[in-house]
Amino acid sequence: MERLLVVGLGNPIYGDDGFGSCLAQYLSLFNPFVFDGNAHGIGILGNLVDYDVLVFLDIDVKLPPGAVAVERIEGSLTVPETRLVDAHRMPPSLLVGYLRAMGKNPRAYLIAVGPKSLEPLAPASREVVEAAPLVVAELRKKLAEFGYELVVEGDVKKGIEECYRRVLRT
Amino acid sequence: MSTIKLWIDPITRVEGHLALYAEVDSATRAVSNAHTTVMMFRGFEVFLRGRPPEDAIHITSRTCGVCGAAHANASTRACDAAAGMTPLPMGSVLRNMAYAMTDYTYDHSIILNMLEGPDYSEVIVSKLTPSVWETAKQTPANYSSIHGYRTIADIMRDLNPIQGRIWQLTVKHQRIAREAGVLIYGRHSHPSTLIPGGISTDITSLASLLQEYYTRLSLLTAWVKFVWAIWQDLYEFFRDHVSTPDGQSYALTQGKTHDPPVMLAGGWSDDPEMYSNVADEAGGDWKQLYALLDKAYNARWEKPGLAIGHEIYSKNPTEIQLGYLEFADSSFYEDWVKANVAPPYGWLKEDPLGRPLAYGNEDLLKYHMWNRTTIPKPGAINFAEKYTWAAEPRLMLKDSRIAPIETGPISQLWLDTLHATKVEVDGHKAWESNGSQLKVHLPGGTVNPDLPEGTYGELTITWNLPKYSTTMERLLARAVHLALVVSLAWANLLYGLRLVNAGKVQTSRPWSFGKWPSFSYSFGWWQVPRGNCMHWLVQQNGRIANYQYEAPTTPNVSPRNSRCTDPWKGQCRGPFEMSVINSKVTEEVPPDQWTGLDFVRAIRSFDPCLACAVHFEAKGEGGRVYNVIEKVIWNACSL
Numbered sequence: 001m002e003r004l005l006v007v008g009l010g011n012p013i014y015g016d017d018g019f020g021s022c023l024a025q026y027l028s029l030f031n032p033f034v035f036d037g038n039a040h041g042i043g044i045l046g047n048l049v050d051y052d053v054l055v056f057l058d059i060d061v062k063l064p065p066g067a068v069a070v071e072r073i074e075g076s077l078t079v080p081e082t083r084l085v086d087a088h089r090m091p092p093s094l095l096v097g098y099l100r101a102m103g104k105n106p107r108a109y110l111i112a113v114g115p116k117s118l119e120p121l122a123p124a125s126r127e128v129v130e131a132a133p134l135v136v137a138e139l140r141k142k143l144a145e146f147g148y149e150l151v152v153e154g155d156v157k158k159g160i161e162e163c164y165r166r167v168l169r170t
Numbered sequence: 171m172s173t174i175k176l177w178i179d180p181i182t183r184v185e186g187h188l189a190l191y192a193e194v195d196s197a198t199r200a201v202s203n204a205h206t207t208v209m210m211f212r213g214f215e216v217f218l219r220g221r222p223p224e225d226a227i228h229i230t231s232r233t234c235g236v237c238g239a240a241h242a243n244a245s246t247r248a249c250d251a252a253a254g255m256t257p258l259p260m261g262s263v264l265r266n267m268a269y270a271m272t273d274y275t276y277d278h279s280i281i282l283n284m285l286e287g288p289d290y291s292e293v294i295v296s297k298l299t300p301s302v303w304e305t306a307k308q309t310p311a312n313y314s315s316i317h318g319y320r321t322i323a324d325i326m327r328d329l330n331p332i333q334g335r336i337w338q339l340t341v342k343h344q345r346i347a348r349e350a351g352v353l354i355y356g357r358h359s360h361p362s363t364l365i366p367g368g369i370s371t372d373i374t375s376l377a378s379l380l381q382e383y384y385t386r387l388s389l390l391t392a393w394v395k396f397v398w399a400i401w402q403d404l405y406e407f408f409r410d411h412v413s414t415p416d417g418q419s420y421a422l423t424q425g426k427t428h429d430p431p432v433m434l435a436g437g438w439s440d441d442p443e444m445y446s447n448v449a450d451e452a453g454g455d456w457k458q459l460y461a462l463l464d465k466a467y468n469a470r471w472e473k474p475g476l477a478i479g480h481e482i483y484s485k486n487p488t489e490i491q492l493g494y495l496e497f498a499d500s501s502f503y504e505d506w507v508k509a510n511v512a513p514p515y516g517w518l519k520e521d522p523l524g525r526p527l528a529y530g531n532e533d534l535l536k537y538h539m540w541n542r543t544t545i546p547k548p549g550a551i552n553f554a555e556k557y558t559w560a561a562e563p564r565l566m567l568k569d570s571r572i573a574p575i576e577t578g579p580i581s582q583l584w585l586d587t588l589h590a591t592k593v594e595v596d597g598h599k600a601w602e603s604n605g606s607q608l609k610v611h612l613p614g615g616t617v618n619p620d621l622p623e624g625t626y627g628e629l630t631i632t633w634n635l636p637k638y639s640t641t642m643e644r645l646l647a648r649a650v651h652l653a654l655v656v657s658l659a660w661a662n663l664l665y666g667l668r669l670v671n672a673g674k675v676q677t678s679r680p681w682s683f684g685k686w687p688s689f690s691y692s693f694g695w696w697q698v699p700r701g702n703c704m705h706w707l708v709q710q711n712g713r714i715a716n717y718q719y720e721a722p723t724t725p726n727v728s729p730r731n732s733r734c735t736d737p738w739k740g741q742c743r744g745p746f747e748m749s750v751i752n753s754k755v756t757e758e759v760p761p762d763q764w765t766g767l768d769f770v771r772a773i774r775s776f777d778p779c780l781a782c783a784v785h786f787e788a789k790g791e792g793g794r795v796y797n798v799i800e801k802v803i804w805n806a807c808s809l
Contacts, residue, residue, distance in 0.1 A: 046345030049338075063802065071797040079293075079332045093797060101332045102341075110797060134803060 002052040004033055004146050006139065009058040009092060011039035012167040015122040016115030019160070020057035022124070022167075023132060026159030027139075030151040041090040048095065049104055053146055055139065056092035056110045059128075063114025066127030068134045070142065073108035076100035111138050123164045132156045172196045176766045191553070192750055192769055196761040199415045204750040206727055206773070207551055207558040215544040218717040219514075223249050223686065223709045224366050226717055230705065231360040233721070238359040239273050239351075240698035241705070243438075244719065246364045247694030248707040251463060253686060254456035255367035256449040259442035261677035263666040264354050264369050266439045266471075267383060270659035272351030272358050275390055276344045277699040278579070278652040281777045282397060283329065283340040286645060289771045290404055291329035298757045298767050305411050312406055316399035316629070318622035322407045325400055336400065339620060343393045350386035353379050367449075368678020376675055380666060387659055392618035392625035394656045399624075401649035402631075408642050414754045425641030425772035426752040427745040428738060430479035432565065432573045433581035433639075434725070436487065436695030436702040439471035439658050442665055449679065456690040460522040464488050471600065471658050472582055472697060473589040476565065480606075480635065482588050483567065487695050492527055493566030494704070495537040496720075500729040501561045504545035507536040511543045513716045515689075515708065522691065528566050539706040539718045540691055560744075563725040564733050571735045575725035576745040577701030578776055580639050580647035583608060583654070587635045595661040596668060601654055608633045610654045629653075641749065641768075644775040648699075686712040698722060700777050726776050746773050 008024020010017045021038045028034040037044045048054060056073075063069055077097035096108045113135055116125035133156060140150040164170070178190045192204040214233060218226055227245040231238035243265070250256050257265065288294060296303040306322040319325045328335040348358045354371050355361035363370045373379065409421035418424075448466045452458035464486040467474045475485040484490050498505050518540045520526055528535035535541065551557045565573045592602035601610045614628035633650045636643045669675060691708040701722025708716040728744030741748060749772035757764050 046341045049342065060797075067802055069802040070800040072800055073796075074798050075796050079330070098332070102338050103333060109800075138803070 001147050003050060004053040004055065004143070004148055005048065005051045006031070006034040006055045006057065006143075007037045007044070007048065007092075008034070009037045009039075009056060009090075012124075012164055013120060015117045015119045016059055016113075016125055016128045017118050018164065018167070019059055019113055019115070019124060019128050022160045022163035023057050023135065023156070025163055026156060027136075027150070027152065030153055033148060042095070042098065045095065045098055048099060048106070049102070051106055054096070054106045054108045055142055056108065057135065057139070058092055058110060058112055059115040060110070060112035061115060063112060065114050065116035065125065066131045067114040068131050068138060069110075069112045069114075070138050071110040071112060073110060109142060111135055111142065121168060123168060123170065124160060129157050129160055132160055172761075173202070174761050174764060176764065176769070178766045178770060190750065190766070190769055190773065192766065194755055194764070199755040201751050201753060201769075204747050204769075205553050205557060205729065206560075206744075206746045206750075207729075215718055218714050221714050222683075222712055223252060223707060223714055226705075226707065226714060227364050227366075228360065228362075230719060235359055237273050237277060237698060237700065239269060239355065239361050240696065240700070240703045241719070241721070242361050242364050243269060243698070244694045244696040244703040244705040245707075246366065247696055248692050248705040249366035249694070251459055251692035251694065252456060252690040252707050252709055253366045253681070254449070254452060254454050254459050254690070255679045255681065256440075256445045256459075256466070257368040257678055258674075258676050259446050260373075260666065260669050260675050261368040262440045262442040262445050263662050263669065264371050264677060265364070266442075266662045267659060267666065268351045268354035268361065269438065270655050270662065271347045271386070271390075272355065273699050274655040275347035275394070275652065275659075276351070276358075278648055278655070279340050279344050279347065279393070279397060281699065282401060282645065282648055282652070283336050284331070285777065286771075286774045287329040287336065288331045289767065289774060290326060291331065291334065292323065292327045293330050294767065295326055298759060298765065300758055302412055302756075306407065309407055309411055311403045313399035313403050316622070316624040317396050317403070318624060319400075319403075322403060325403060339393075339396075342620065343390060346386050346389055350383050350390070353382055365678065365681070367681050371677065373675060373677065376670060380663065380670070384663060387656070387663065388616050389618045391612055391616040391656055391660075392621050394653045395612060395616075395625040395629050396621050398631055398649045398653045401646055405642050405646040412756075414756060416754065420756070421642035422638075422640060424753055424756075424768060425644075425749040425775060427576055427639045427748045428574060428741050429638065430737065431477075431584075431639050432575055432738070433477040433584040434490070434565070434575050434577045434702050435472075435474055435582040435585040436697040436704065437467055437470035437472045437474035437582070437585070438697040439662065440466065441469035441471060442669075444469035456687050456692070457522050460488070460692060467695070471593045471661060472654070473585050473591065474695065474697075475585045475589070477581075477584055477588055478573070480588065482585070485589070487693070488521065488523070490565070491539075491693055492521060492525055493529060493568075494539055495528065495534060495564050495566055495572075496539060496542055496718075497537055497562040497564065497731055497733055499562060499731040499733070500556055500558065502547050502549055502556055502559050503561060504547045506543040506545055507533075509545065511545065512536075513541055513543055513708065515710065515715055517541055518691070518708070529568060529570065531566070531570070534566060539693070539704075539720070540708055540716065542718045543716075544718070558727075558729045560724060560727045560729060562728045562731045562733070563720060572733050573738050574728065574734060574742060574744060576639060577722050577725055578644060578647070579651035579699070580636075580644050581701060582697050583633055583647050583651055584635065586654075587633070593658070593661065596664045598657075598660055598664055600657040600661045606635050608635070608650075610650060610657055612653055612657055613660060639745070641753070641772045641775045648777075684712045701726065723776070723778050727778060746776065746778070749773065749775075
């Protein structure tokens with residue numbers, strides 16, 4: 001069985017940007033292979049080096065609000081192309097680019113949702129919260145391709161809303 | 171001859187935003203003038219006023235996303251002293267164990283191998299100094315039996331960023347160090363468990379916590395042997411095989427700072443028994459505790475003090491700090507003394523023991539840190555007047571001389587060596603010194619599958635007190651210090667196990683919100699990877715009346731002014747600028763292609779930390795990495 005890690009990315013202080021992080025927090029309650037990368041940027045590279053398959057959960061600003069996409073992360077970076085950059089702002093593609101420049105070659109996927117608002121201190125938009133079950137369904141299918149079973153209990157939408165309430169203290 | 175003007179802005183691979191301006195003679199390759207400038211204002215001191223002192227531990231931690239624990243620890247010591255209480259022995263053990271991992275083992279590793287290492291990697295050395303690269307290929311490594319590399323060039327190749335094996339091993343091992351620290355701190359890089367008089371780590375499963383720490387420490391002990399051997403080899407190569415344009419040894423002269431050096435260290439790793447006992451002895455009285463601080467600091471497992479050249483000026487922080495002054499002649503602050511802005515409690519003239527600040531000099535005592543008021547005064551860079559946000563710390567000595575200050579791992583080893591002492595716990599001899607030499611002992615039986623077997627056995631590292639601080643001496647000192655802190659982590663773990671066996675696992679003294687004297691003032695010094703981290707606290711009725719702090723980089727990055735007296739009158743600037751002025755260009759490319767390699771090597775060897783309020787340049791969203799859409803699904807609920 002290939003070594004697989006699901007990685008949630010984003011910062012809940014910036015509205016919908018925190019979706020991936022909050023979803024990963026919730027899913028990690030039931031699944032040991034889910035990791036919340038939050039907005040730690042290149043700080044999580046060390047957590048990713050030992051995996052054959054990475055599945056990121058994040059937003060994709062190119063998508064309309066609430067749309068869900070399954071994307072493959074292709075290509076690689078040369079060492080000069082990895083020149084830094086903002087250590088906190090690190091999309092999945094750059095993380096994978098770093099890993100490949102390091103000689104690692106994980107297969108990488110992104111299950112993304114289109115954000116509506118990235119306003120500071122705003123909760124997740126209704127569109128993004130409503131899309132959560134679909135993201136989970138796509139994640140479940142992707143994991144099944146690699147023999148992993150996703151366990152989800154309770155209401156994932158409530159889990160995400162609770163994550164924002166906790167972070168924003170609302 | 172012509173003058174080459176080099177502006178390096180920003181200097182990358184340092185924390186925060188720093189720029190360098192240097193003028194170089196193209197014929198002699200010598201530097202005629204150099205200025206460093208910091209282009210950011212933080213202002214933490216401004217908004218700390220009025221808050222509970224214990225909040226300062228967590229607020230000052232946010233100064234930096236790398237070394238937050240450094241400030242949290244210095245602030246904790248300042249709060250301990252102002253509150254009149256210290257942790258019980260297990261509390262100090264846990265504080266020390268956590269700090270040995272994050273920041274030291276984590277931070278020293280990335281500083282050496284990821285931030286400074288690329289300057290000594292194949293890609294840089296072969297491009298800018300090809301003759302050095304050719305020599306490296308012919309030079310056998312002296313410590314192959316430990317790190318496994320045959321030649322110096324083999325080491326340089328693996329120091330290549332991103333792709334090099336050393337770079338990648340560092341990514342892995344810094345994470346292990348952070349894991350070990352987080353067991354105790356709860357999180358990195360801002361510890362959530364540091365409190366005045368103790369630590370709030372959940373010790374319900376203390377035995378398990380110590381086991382998890384032990385396994386990580388064992389892996390990291392092999393790691394620090396590996397890292398030290400690499401840097402010892404690089405140091406010896408640059409000492410014996412590489413010269414500056416005037417024929418001097420690169421390692422012994424390039425990037426030299428002051429003459430005589432002024433070395434300040436705070437020490438760290440509180441002695442668990444002594445640091446607890448002083449609070450008992452003081453009986454809860456903060457002034458009594460202040461009177462015992464020097465005893466407590468000197469019992470630390472690394473030693474505090476100020477050395478001038480190879481002489482110890484004082485081992486006692488309460489005495490040294492009497493003359494700790496900060497000026498704003500060349501920095502973007504209003505001179506609060508000339509503006510007659512006293513702190514809310516008026517000018518403090520004495521320390522808590524009644525000793526006069528600035529040794530009684532009425533004009534200068536207002537520049538003491540307890541009397542400072544931070545008043546920003548932004549302006550354009552003018553090297554003749556004000557040119558940086560970094561202020562100008564200077565030390566006034568008992569005989570009224572005023573000196574610049576250097577601090578870093580080299581200053582800590584300097585003081586450890588001059589103390590001529592040893593630290594031994596339960597049969598584990600961590601280190602010993604005799605005034606001119608220091609030996610660090612690392613235990614064997616440390617198996618790490620990622621590293622050569624040469625790192626598994628016992629190892630004793632010898633460090634000789636250098637005459638000056640130079641670029642390579644600072645790097646070597648950091649590598650030796652990495653080994654020393656891991657040895658102290660073992661000492662603390664053994665001490666902790668002894669306490670567990672004795673049933674003495676309580677960590678903190680009882681404390682409740684608002685339990686502060688009506689008025690007290692103190693300081694907290696804590697040696698950190700970049701040098702001595704120093705916090706000064708004045709509190710009234712449980713609220714901060716004034717809080718001033720110095721990151722270790724503050725004295726190092728100080729601009730020049732004219733406050734110093736002989737023998738530093740012509741050297742009255744911080745070590746960054748001194749190290750550039752005392753560097754010669756060794757690049758083997760035409761002057762119009764000089765990159766300033768030797769200058770950034772000199773500055774990076776201090777590991778500047780200017781705090782991450784300023785962002786780096788963002789370069790695209792991933793270059794040639796792209797996302798391929800497999801499918802897009804519209805969520806009906808959102809339409």
